[in-house]
Amino acid sequence: LAHVHVHVHNMNLPVVPCTSQRAGFLRAAHTQAHRRVPAPCCAAEAGSEGDIQARASLALLASAGMAETGFITFDKLWGGGAAVEALCTAAGGGCADVLNGPWSTVFGVPLSVIGLFAYSTAAVLAAAPLLLPAAADADFDDGFNAEALLLCCTVLASFSACLMALLIALHELCPLCIGSALTSSAMLAIAWRAPLFQSKTETTVISATGSIVTIVVAAVLFVVKTQELEIDETLPRRPPPIAAHSSARATAIAQRLARHDGRMFGAYWCSHCINQKETLGAEAFRLLPYVECDEEGDDSQRPFCKAEGVPGYPTWQLDGQLFPGEKSLEELEELLDRIE
Numbered sequence: 177l178a179h180v181h182v183h184v185h186n187m188n189l190p191v192v193p194c195t196s197q198r199a200g201f202l203r204a205a206h207t208q209a210h211r212r213v214p215a216p217c218c219a220a221e222a223g224s225e226g227d228i229q230a231r232a233s234l235a236l237l238a239s240a241g242m243a244e245t246g247f248i249t250f251d252k253l254w255g256g257g258a259a260v261e262a263l264c265t266a267a268g269g270g271c272a273d274v275l276n277g278p279w280s281t282v283f284g285v286p287l288s289v290i291g292l293f294a295y296s297t298a299a300v301l302a303a304a305p306l307l308l309p310a311a312a313d314a315d316f317d318d319g320f321n322a323e324a325l326l327l328c329c330t331v332l333a334s335f336s337a338c339l340m341a342l343l344i345a346l347h348e349l350c351p352l353c354i355g356s357a358l359t360s361s362a363m364l365a366i367a368w369r370a371p372l373f374q375s376k377t378e379t380t381v382i383s384a385t386g387s388i389v390t391i392v393v394a395a396v397l398f399v400v401k402t403q404e405l406e407i408d409e410t411l412p413r414r415p416p417p418i419a420a421h422s423s424a425r426a427t428a429i430a431q432r433l434a435r436h437d438g439r440m441f442g443a444y445w446c447s448h449c450i451n452q453k454e455t456l457g458a459e460a461f462r463l464l465p466y467v468e469c470d471e472e473g474d475d476s477q478r479p480f481c482k483a484e485g486v487p488g489y490p491t492w493q494l495d496g497q498l499f500p501g502e503k504s505l506e507e508l509e510e511l512l513d514r515i516e
Contacts, residue, residue, distance in 0.1 A: 230370030241295035322372035330386035332360035422457030430460035
C-alpha cells in the first residue's frame with residue numbers, strides 16, 4: 177500500500193490553476209469562440225476605399241442619367257418635345273423621330289420613364305451604403321446590394337446597346353440616346369471592376385444572366401412593335417378627327433391667330449398636337465392651316481418643316497415666328513397680346 181501511495185503521489189498530474197486564473201481563461205475562450213467572423217461573400221468591406229470610390233462614381237453617373245431621362249420625360253409629357261428637339265438640333269442631330277416617334281414607347285409607356293426608373297434604382301443602390309453607414313453596419317446586406325447594383329447596371333447597358341442597334345437600323349442620329357448609352361456602359365465597367373465580389377465568376381454569372389434576359393426581352397418587344405407598325409401601315413396616317421366643338425372664346429382666338437398668318441406644325445402621331453386641336457375645337461381649327469411634318473404622314477410637308485426650323489410638335493407660327501409647345505387658351509391669348 178505504501179508503494180502504491182508513493183507511486184500515485186509521484187505521478188505527473190495536471191495542476192489545477194487557481195480560481196481567478198481559471199475564470200480568466202474561460203472568459204478568453206468564450207470570447208474567442210463567439211468572435212464574429214466576416215462574411216466571405218464580398219472581397220472588400222462596404223467601407224473600403226475601392227468600394228467607396230466605385231459606389232460614389234456609380235451614384236454620380238446614375239444621377240447624370242436621371243437628369244437626362246428626367247429632362248426627356250418632362251419635355252415629352254408636358255413640353256411637347258420642343259426643348260429636346262432644340263437641344264438635339266444644336267448638337268448636330270435630330271431627335272424628334274426617335275424620342276417622339278412610334279419607337280419611343282413600350283405599351284404606351286415612354287422609354288424615358290423606364291430609363292428614369294432604372295437610373296434612379298441604380299443611384300439608390302450605389303449611394304445607400306454611403307449615406308446610411310449605420311444601416312450598413314447593422315442589418316444591411318451588402319452582398320445583395322452589390323448583386324442588385326451590378327444587375328441594374330447590366331440591364332441598363334444591355335438595353336442601351338439594343339437601342340443603339342435600332343438607331344443604326346433606322347439611320348437616325350440621337351445625341352441624347354448616345355449619351356445615355358455611354359453613361360450606362362461606363363456604369364457597367366465600374367461595377368464590373370469594383371471590389372464588390374469575392375471572385376469574377378460571380379460577377380460574370382450575374383452580368384451574363386442580366387444581359388441575356390434583357391436582350392431576349394428587347395427582341396420580343398421589337399417583334400411586337402414591328403407587328404403593330406405593320407398593322408398601322410394599312411391605316412391612314414393622318415391625325416384623328418377633332419371631336420370637341422369650339423367655344424366662342426376659342427373661335428375668337430383662332431380668328432386672331434389667322435390675322436397673324438397663324439399655322440400649326442405637327443405630326444399625325446403626336447398626342448400633344450391632338451390635344452391642342454381639341455383645345456380649340458373643330459370649328460375654330462378649320463380657320464387655321466395645319467402642316468404635317470412627319471415624312472410618312474398624309475400630305476407630308478417635311479421639307480417645309482425643316483426649312484422653317486420647326487423644333488418640335490406642336491409648334492405655332494405667327495408672323496413668321498415659331499412658338500413651340502402645346503398651349504392652353506389662356507397661353508394663346510397671352511401670346512397674341514405680346515405680338516399685337
